[in-house]
Structure formats: C-alpha cells, structure tokens
Amino acid sequence: MASILRFLIRYRTTILFLILESIAIILIFNNSNYQKTQFAAYVDSVKGSIYAKYAGIKQYFTLKEENKKLIAENLELHNKLNYYINSDTIRSGTVRNVVNRPAYTYKTAKIIRNSTNKQQNFIILNIGSKQGVRSEMGVISSDGKLIGMIVKTSPNYSSAVSILNTGFIKFSGKLKRTGNYGTISWNGVNINHVQLHDIMQQSDVAVGDTVTTNQHSGVFPENILIGTVEKINIKDGIFYEIDVKLIQNMKLLQNVYVVDIHDKDEINTLLSDE
Amino acid sequence: MNDFVKYSLWFICLVLLQEFLFNNIQFIHFLSPYIYIFLILILPFNMYPAAVILVSFVLGFSVDVISSGILGAHAAACTAAAFCRNFIIKITIPRADYESISTSTAMYIKLKIFVLYAFLFVFMHHFILFLLETLTIDNFIFTFVRILISSIISTIFIILIKLLFNGDMKRNIQ
Numbered sequence: 001m002a003s004i005l006r007f008l009i010r011y012r013t014t015i016l017f018l019i020l021e022s023i024a025i026i027l028i029f030n031n032s033n034y035q036k037t038q039f040a041a042y043v044d045s046v047k048g049s050i051y052a053k054y055a056g057i058k059q060y061f062t063l064k065e066e067n068k069k070l071i072a073e074n075l076e077l078h079n080k081l082n083y084y085i086n087s088d089t090i091r092s093g094t095v096r097n098v099v100n101r102p103a104y105t106y107k108t109a110k111i112i113r114n115s116t117n118k119q120q121n122f123i124i125l126n127i128g129s130k131q132g133v134r135s136e137m138g139v140i141s142s143d144g145k146l147i148g149m150i151v152k153t154s155p156n157y158s159s160a161v162s163i164l165n166t167g168f169i170k171f172s173g174k175l176k177r178t179g180n181y182g183t184i185s186w187n188g189v190n191i192n193h194v195q196l197h198d199i200m201q202q203s204d205v206a207v208g209d210t211v212t213t214n215q216h217s218g219v220f221p222e223n224i225l226i227g228t229v230e231k232i233n234i235k236d237g238i239f240y241e242i243d244v245k246l247i248q249n250m251k252l253l254q255n256v257y258v259v260d261i262h263d264k265d266e267i268n269t270l271l272s273d274e
Numbered sequence: 275m276n277d278f279v280k281y282s283l284w285f286i287c288l289v290l291l292q293e294f295l296f297n298n299i300q301f302i303h304f305l306s307p308y309i310y311i312f313l314i315l316i317l318p319f320n321m322y323p324a325a326v327i328l329v330s331f332v333l334g335f336s337v338d339v340i341s342s343g344i345l346g347a348h349a350a351a352c353t354a355a356a357f358c359r360n361f362i363i364k365i366t367i368p369r370a371d372y373e374s375i376s377t378s379t380a381m382y383i384k385l386k387i388f389v390l391y392a393f394l395f396v397f398m399h400h401f402i403l404f405l406l407e408t409l410t411i412d413n414f415i416f417t418f419v420r421i422l423i424s425s426i427i428s429t430i431f432i433i434l435i436k437l438l439f440n441g442d443m444k445r446n447i448q
Contacts (some may be wrong), residue, residue, distance in 0.1 A: 013323040017357045020331040026336075027346030028406060043339055050294065115297075119408045120344060166408060167344075180275045188408065189416055246439060 032171070041154035044124075048112065048157035052126055055112040059254065068252055073143055079174050104221055106257040107131060109139075114162070116250050119188045121162040122151075127256040127258065138198075138213075138220040138259040145225045145248040146171065146213060147256060158258075163226075164191055164250055174214040178204050181214045184226065191250055193230065196242040203240075205232055211244050218264050277318070284313050285333060293340045296431070305420065307428045308348075310337055311399050312435055314356055315392055316381045319372040321358055330356035344407060351403035358398055366391040381440050392432050397425040414443070 008015065023171035057132040059066075113124040127133050137150045139160045148160040149169055161169050166188040173196055174181035196211060211228040231243040292310040299307060314330050334352030338345045363372055371383050380388060404421045 013327065013357075016324045017327050017353060020327060020353045021350060024334070024346045024350035028344055028350065047293075047340070113298075119404075187413060189413065200412075213336070 041152075042156040044152070044157055044159065045128075048124060048126070048128075048154065051112040051124060055110065055126075059110075062254060065252075069142060069255075074267055103263075104261045105257055106259060107133065109133075109158075109256050110234050111253050111256060112157070114250070114253055116162075116164060116191050119166045121164040121250075123148055123160045123162050123253070123256075125150075125158050125160060125256065125258070126156070128156045128158045130155045132260065133158045133258055134217060134260075136264075137261075138217075138224075140220070140224055140257050140259060141248050141253060142255040142257065145246075146220060147248060147253065149219055149251070150258065163194060163246070164252065171219075171226075172214050172217045173211050175199070175205060175229070176210040176223070177206075178209075180205075181216070182239075183241075184211075192246055194227065194244050194246060196229075196244050197239060199240045199242060201234065201238055201240055205229060205240065205242065207232065218261060218268065220259060221261070281313070281317070281329075284316070285336075289336050289340060292337055297341055299302050299418050305424050305427060307424065307431050308396075308400065308403070309428060309431045309435065310394065311352065311428075312333065312353065312432050314352065315395055315432065316379045316436075318368075318379050319363060320378075323357075326359055327356045332372070347403055347406040350406055351399050355395060355399040359395065362391060362394045363400070366394060379436045381436065385437075388436060389429070389433060392436075393425065396406055396428050396432065397421070400428065401426045 008246040031136075107127060109125040109127045111123055112126050113122075114123045115123075123139065125133070125139070133150055133153050135150050135153060139149060141146045141147050146163060149171070150158050150160045151169070152159045163171060163184070164186050166186055171184040172181060173184040180199055180203050182196050184194050184196050186194045199205060204230060207229050211226045211229060213220040213224040213226065225247050227244040227246045227248075229242055230245040231242040233243065235241050290312040292308065296307050296309055310333065313333055314326065317326055317329065330352040331349055334349035335346075337348040341348075367380075367383060367387055371387065372378065380391060383391075400421050404424070406416055408417055
C-alpha cells in the first residue's frame, strides 16, 4: 500500500498529465454529445450577440456590393417569372409537388461570423431554433450556391459547418451533364477548391463540367451549384479524384438562405424502414 | 498585487483577446495565431509542474468552450505543452535566471532568451493542436508548413505582448 502511495506521489505530474490528456482526447471524439448541451447553447448565444453587433458595423462597408447582388438576383427572378407567366404549359399551376405543398422553403439569414483559416470552418448565422432552424438544414448563398450545413442551434443563432471542412461532414454532389454522383470533401489546402470522389474511372467527365447537389441528399434541393471541374486526377483504384473549383468565394459571404426541406423526417422514416 | 488575482486577470484577458480579436485575424486562409498560451509561458518558474498542467488544461478547455472548434483540441495541446514546459525551460533559459528570485517568471527574462523559449513552447503547442484539428496525416508537409508559419506569427504576437507589459510590471515590483 505504502509503495503504491509512494509511486503515486513520485509520478504525480506524469499521472495528472496522462489523466487530463485522456480527458481531452475523449472530449475530441465525443464532440457531438457536447454540442447538444444547454451550456453550449448558452455560450453560443452570448457570443452570437457580441458578434452580431460587430457584424452590424462591418455590413455598412459592403452595402454597395450587397445591393448590386440583390439587384442582379431580382433581375434573374423577374426573368424567370416572366418565363413562367408567358409559357402556356405551366400557366394553370405553380411549381409544387403533388400534394400541392411546396417541397422546400427558404429562410433568410445574415452571417455574423465566418472562418476560412481553419481546417474545420464554421459559420454562425443570426437565426436559430426560435426561427425554425434545425440541424441538418442546408445553407446556400443568396445567389444559390452551396455553402454548408447547420450542425448546432441556440434560440437565436445557429452554427453551420462550411463546405471547407476536412473532418466532419461530406456533402453529396453530382456532375450535372451526366448525372453521376459522388461525395464532396475538402483536403484543406486551397479555399477555392474542393474534391469530388467516388466517380468511376470509366465514366464521362470533362474539365469545365458543372458540379451541383443531387436529389438524394435530403439537405439541399437538387441542382444547387457547387463549382466546375478543374482537374481530373487519376488515382489507384477505381475512382477519380476530381478537383472542383468553387463558384462561391467563401470569404465574401453576408446574406444566405437556410433551406428547410419539408417532409424530410417522413421520407427518412420510410427509407430506414426499407 | 496578489499573484492569484494577477494571473486570473491575465487568464480572462487572454481568453477574451484570443476569441474576439485573434480568432478573427485571417491573414492567409490557413494561418491562425494563438496567443493565449502566453499565460503558461509567464507562470512562475518555481510553480509545481502539476499545478502548471492543471492551469493549462483549464485554460485550453476555456478556449475550446468559447471558440466554435473541436472541443478538447486546445485542452489537449495545452496540457501536452505544459508537460514539456520544464524541459523547455531547462534547455533554453540559463540556470541562474530561473533559480534566482522566488517570484521570477519569464516576464522578466531578457528578450534574446525569451524568443527561443517562447518559440519552442509555441511550436510544441501548435504541433499538437493542428494535428488534432486536422485529424489526419495526409498532406503532412502542408500541415507542417502551416504549423511552422503559424508558430512564428504567434511567437511574434506573444513577444509584442511581453514588450508591452513588462515595463509596467517592473515598476510595480520596485
């Protein structure tokens, strides 16, 4: 007994180090549990309110740029609307799914913090669970390009993991021209490029092809733009690794939409029953 | 001023400064300076190693909680770096400096010595932090370059903080 005690006292520094280091490592691998706690939500909401003030000041300096974007978006919407009004085939109905409800709706949000310098980049938005944001909703830019996915919400704020992350979340994407789909991840090197995997080496891919979201993700509507194929790398094995140049500049983001896909849970239950 | 109060103030200020100022600095997309470890650098040389490790763990954990990254990454990096602190002190700082006065901390040592001590410590911390953050050893050369450049930038900021405050501290003591 005494010798054990002597051992513990002698190596107390090393033992304490090993205990604390283990706690930290366990925390890293149980990260998702922590993110659901009340305390995490509280810390986020305090931080959110501080960043919201800061973002408010910052926005004044980019108003001109944002206005231009909004005008362009408005113009595009008007053109589309014109097309639908003037085409005979769709005159009688609106674009809805069979049960006559929209398949998804958008919520507007402002970015109050956005990082691009980490390997796991997060975006904090100024709407949260009170406004109906839930985790696993998609985030797209105001001109319709993929940005990320909500992972955590507090009453008035939410945090989304950006497409620029090397660990947690992989997005699904497809080649618009051929319809082949694969997974999109980031290798952490260049913030303007992501990688598209799982495309068979025999399949038809060309530099310049558009990459969009596919209909199976359950997070995004179909055909949300991601980027264009820039380089096709041939790897060992049966798949290509395709470098995709992002259309969205991830550094210049302010106004975004959160996509709420309706009936997602219902569809997922059906899928899991299979 | 009481040592406990003094270091607690440093603790709070450095954590807040890290989150609300330095976490928002993005020079080049993959670089991020971490200056809060300045606290571990300036803890008294004669403090119990176990106490240094405990303080470092709490410091890292606080930064984890307040920033939206991976919980535990800063805590792990700080704890490991604190474990090596005594070794780094022994190889970089002359014995006469760290054994002279009982209250002596790295705050009062000469800049020339401090630079090497700070850099080795910061590098140790960043090495573990960035590896844990990346969670992979693919692209190791790229990660290593990130670690090296970020360490240099963090060290520069840490030296600036030391230069800014050690004049004041000396006056307080005399």
